[in-house]
Amino acid sequence: MIHQQRQEALIVAARRTPIGRVGRSLRTLPVDALMAPVLQAVLADVGLIPDQVDEVILGNAIGPGGNPARLALLTAGFPVQIPGVTIDRQCGSGLEAINLAARLIQAGAADVIIAGGMESVSTAPWRIEKPQSLYELPRFAHRARFAPDGLGDPEMGVSAETVAQKFGISRDRQDQFALNSHLKAIASIQSGRFQLEIVPVAISSTTVVDRDECPRANLTLERLAKLRSAFVEQGTVTVGNTCPINDGAAAVLMVSQSMFEKLELTQGLRVVDAAAVGVDPTVLGIAPVAAIQALLKRQSHQITLEQIDRVEFNEAFAAQVLASLDALEIPEDKVNVGGGAIALGHPYGASGAILMTRLFTEIVHFSALPILPILPRAPRLGLATLGIAGGLGIATLVERYQAS
Numbered sequence: 001m002i003h004q005q006r007q008e009a010l011i012v013a014a015r016r017t018p019i020g021r022v023g024r025s026l027r028t029l030p031v032d033a034l035m036a037p038v039l040q041a042v043l044a045d046v047g048l049i050p051d052q053v054d055e056v057i058l059g060n061a062i063g064p065g066g067n068p069a070r071l072a073l074l075t076a077g078f079p080v081q082i083p084g085v086t087i088d089r090q091c092g093s094g095l096e097a098i099n100l101a102a103r104l105i106q107a108g109a110a111d112v113i114i115a116g117g118m119e120s121v122s123t124a125p126w127r128i129e130k131p132q133s134l135y136e137l138p139r140f141a142h143r144a145r146f147a148p149d150g151l152g153d154p155e156m157g158v159s160a161e162t163v164a165q166k167f168g169i170s171r172d173r174q175d176q177f178a179l180n181s182h183l184k185a186i187a188s189i190q191s192g193r194f195q196l197e198i199v200p201v202a203i204s205s206t207t208v209v210d211r212d213e214c215p216r217a218n219l220t221l222e223r224l225a226k227l228r229s230a231f232v233e234q235g236t237v238t239v240g241n242t243c244p245i246n247d248g249a250a251a252v253l254m255v256s257q258s259m260f261e262k263l264e265l266t267q268g269l270r271v272v273d274a275a276a277v278g279v280d281p282t283v284l285g286i287a288p289v290a291a292i293q294a295l296l297k298r299q300s301h302q303i304t305l306e307q308i309d310r311v312e313f314n315e316a317f318a319a320q321v322l323a324s325l326d327a328l329e330i331p332e333d334k335v336n337v338g339g340g341a342i343a344l345g346h347p348y349g350a351s352g353a354i355l356m357t358r359l360f361t362e363i364v365h366f367s368a369l370p371i372l373p374i375l376p377r378a379p380r381l382g383l384a385t386l387g388i389a390g391g392l393g394i395a396t397l398v399e400r401y402q403a404s
Helices: 031-046 068-075 093-106 156-166 171-191 221-225 257-262 281-297 318-328 348-364
Strands: 009-016 055-059 084-087 112-120 246-256 267-278 310-313 381-388 392-402
Touching (some): 009 031, 009 093, 009 348, 031 112, 055 068, 055 093, 055 348, 068 112, 093 112, 093 267, 093 348, 156 281, 156 318, 171 318, 246 257, 267 348, 281 381, 310 348, 318 381
Parallel strands (some): 055 084
Antiparallel strands (some): 009 246, 009 267, 381 392
């Protein structure tokens, strides 16, 4: 039997499109057109050409089906011999694609992989249920089933309300968290914090989208307080403390340590480990807690939560983020320092890859960013995590890597 030493999986480039609101700036672009410029950008960042890519792994949740990863790489002008595969772990798809890429490289099965995710809610096809007889009309279905009815398959907003009630997350805390997300995102836009990660997207010969569409500079607590509950009567979850619906794409370029050295690269992110865990689907928003705990347990207590410098936590709902942070005792000033999905948006299949792109910017490009007074030292460890429909949590741990 041949025993091969494990290769390190190193993220050496990470890019994303601006995030557009559904039906707005990116509404005409299907997923392959959204992803194509991102694929080109991550290669250009390190001077690679498409022929050097071993595999493209992309997540997508509600897209057209088929294999949009393959379609996207061909749209980007990659040669026909480059393979592509699309995966679906719903809103964890983009991060799962990155985790699978890391496993392939660590196993010695590839040296160069592009991984990420993409979503165009604006162009996603309608889901229609096939009638069981000729005498029934087809019905529109707004989403797939994620769990058997007997176990519980609540709407996302209803589940967020359940989490808020079960873990005592007040309306005031949710609104304040939402406001802070917008304030951080606006500050990031104004200071150029996203400049190194956003790939401008050409809509036409005269129109280019180059900034996130959803952050609101005029938002206040007073405005948030006037909003009615959105999912449960007399509830605390509103459209203001919930993410919008969005279009966008993001990807990372990952290489083996041997390729890193061959290319004479100097810095990146090492994928330390990743975990996915299932929980009760009725409280799916708390699933990141289980995923993070499982991930850190595998580290044999070498890494603790206290040592992690940056946390990118998908803000589908403020209630679920706050409940998870409370359970893990993670301070809010480590979380989503450039703003989160409540402000920036949540393009389902892309969101996990957007989180990793943010970590790459915050850790690898730290010296080029505006300094945050709350975290003045250079970060070393980063964590990306999401709660996923059907009661799943996913988490990925990365570490700053520099050439020796």
